[in-house]
Amino acid sequence: MTTRPQLVLTDIEGTTTAISFVHRTLFPFAAEALEGFLASHTRDVAPILAEIQAMEPGRPPLETLRAWMAADAKVTPLKTLQGLIWRQGYEDGRLKGHLWPDVAPELRRWHAGGVGLAVYSSGSEEAQRLIFGHSVAGDLVPLFRDFFDTRMGAKRVAASYAAIAVALALAPGDILFLSDIGAELDAARASGLRTCQLVRPEDGTLPVPDHPRARDFADVTSLFGLPSAG
Incomplete structure (x- = not known):
């Protein structure tokens, strides 16, 4: 395929952003602030805690959250709460x-x-907008057409990418997916997306x-004939 992609769909961690930033800065920040945030934002977190309770009945939500954080679980309630923090x-x-x-x-x-431009990350849509909206390079959110998180499905499942193509109203072959993870790239390619x-x-x-x-x-830019400085 020689035509350039109509849209670039990018991962964040390991692709646009250092893995160390997520694991050494964002995750510890959320873990340290967790209990205080839950206590001071009871209305905001009530639906999230209810969802956690439904997923792990009989276990205190705080205990579940700590376990998920320790395991870096890719579960939507945790990612949503981290985004708020x-x-x-x-x-x-x-x-x-x-x-x-x-x-x-x-x-x-x-x-x-x-x-x-669009983003697909296991971090919540909220977290995605924050990292690009408050980035070291300024507010980049206006550059993006859309943001997708695990509500579209798991990143290593081909159907997730098919759903994103439908949401973007584009043929899969018109989308270029950027990631550092082979299993994600395999899933995207299985749905017809171009990959790098x-x-x-x-x-x-x-x-x-x-x-x-x-x-x-x-x-x-060079590999896929994307617009360059010249």
């Missing part, structure tokens, strides 16, 4: 979203050149077979 941290300036230096310039060029693995040495990413590879977003 992070929003407070971003809004009061304690957090600033990390992006690799190559990311924001290319996103702006792609957007200016008419290529659509970001292999960032700083994150220790291991190359996988059968997918194009890029060192950074500038490489993606």
